[in-house]
Amino acid sequence: MSPKEPNTRNGDERVAGEGTPEKPSVPVPSRADAARSETPPEPATAPPHDESGPAVPEVPKTPGPVKFLFISKYALIHDLAWDVVKEGSEVRYHIMSKADREVGDGFVEKADRWEDFKDWADVIVFDDCEFGPLVERLRREGKAVIGGGTYTDRLEMDRDFGQEEMKEVGMTTLPRWEFTSFEDAITFIKENPGRYVVKPSGRAQNEKILSFVGQEEDGLDLLMMLERYRKGWAAKIKSFQLQKYAAGVEIAVGAFFNGNDFVTPVFINFEHKRMFNDEIGPQTGEMGTAGFWKEPNRLFNETLLRMKDKLAASKYVGYMDINCIVNSRGIYPLEFTCRFGYPTINLQVEGVLSKWSEFLPAMARGEPFNLRTKRGFQVCVVVAVPPFPFIDPDAFKKFSEDAVVLFKKPMSEGIHPGDVRLVEGDWRLAGNSGYALVVSGSGSTMEDARREAYNRVKNIIIPNMFYRTDIGDRWHREGDLLQTWGYLT
8 A cells, every 4th residue: 555645646447527517415324224235245256254243342432522633745645534524523624735635625623723723622633754753743642543553664665674673573674775876786796687566665665656566587678767766866865675576466454553452344455556547657655445354364464464453552543554565475565554545445344334423532542443334345446637746836726726526416425635626616626736635435346446436436526537348357467366375364
């Protein structure tokens, strides 16, 4: 799950909307009453899962509406904040990025200074990593905080450290080499021909456009790419990693952690990172995700569960995810996500039946929680406009600024605001990234979930909108492989 920094949001095949639009009512989903699929999942089609969750002690309810303070770097978390508002809680939302300050206007109440509301809030939610020292300070002050500390910040931002921590708890990692010089990496590949993956480290890793997967077994294509990197990006990429390429299925397993233990079920998900269908085009962070909730299985037990003691020692509270390559020989974890994922959180909003206004406070207080989720599958599709996935304020002003999101028919579910604001009942594009909406759907099979999501996408009209049309398609092949290899049991 990749960070959705302002220069790494999502896009694909251009699809024009049809029909005469009518002005929609503002979507107000009510997932607490969402119909559940009662059809038992089939092997390799819908993994078995008890949606009622494990039996746990009842969590005491906080008297009156819970007050939430959401703090965001780049206006990423307002879909979840809006959900909490619709459940009857009070919210204040602070966005640090000046370019994104208008994003989310009209959906949730904003706070110019988060410090003015830290004592007002019952729960403080950070939406990204690199807030570690602040999160730890607020916890020392007795605040109920969802967010990572300095340890989990390093897990995500320092690839080498993350891989060492994986090895320490018994995970099998792929061979890798850390470099601070392109010349040294070029020499290494010449002396050790092979297929590798280039992964920038530190803050440069947020710029997914800089990642490169070698295609040639002798590494010649990678040598050519590193030469170009050396000429153009040496000042931007201070350190990077070469990782041995492994063929297989790319899959992520994640779960929420309450400071003491994981809250199950776990979330199995599949990212679609490139701009166009069939993984063609630039890296975007993510163009869509397919996933499902499941009780702990082999994939979880051999990866994420092994981090339990380390996460508890750091008092981590929030969502934790490990992206992996799996094949018939084993599980090879690639990287940590120690925060909410984007658009993964939108997909989780689609699939969680419990009230977030109850779950988030329980998690922040370290209490167990009976997390109820839908059966079957969920799919979400990122709908974007120019200049996504690049940041170009001039292009955004020319092609997309203040464009209205039109709905052919009123929509009440499966629509998640991205970089938009609400003005007199209209959704209008804001910010400067072009990351407009996330559209989701559910179903007892992956194809059912895809059909619902794309039917909702077809109901939307935005000038110059584009999106991928193959989110979830890989499951037909990859699901069979995962079942054959035994990773979902």
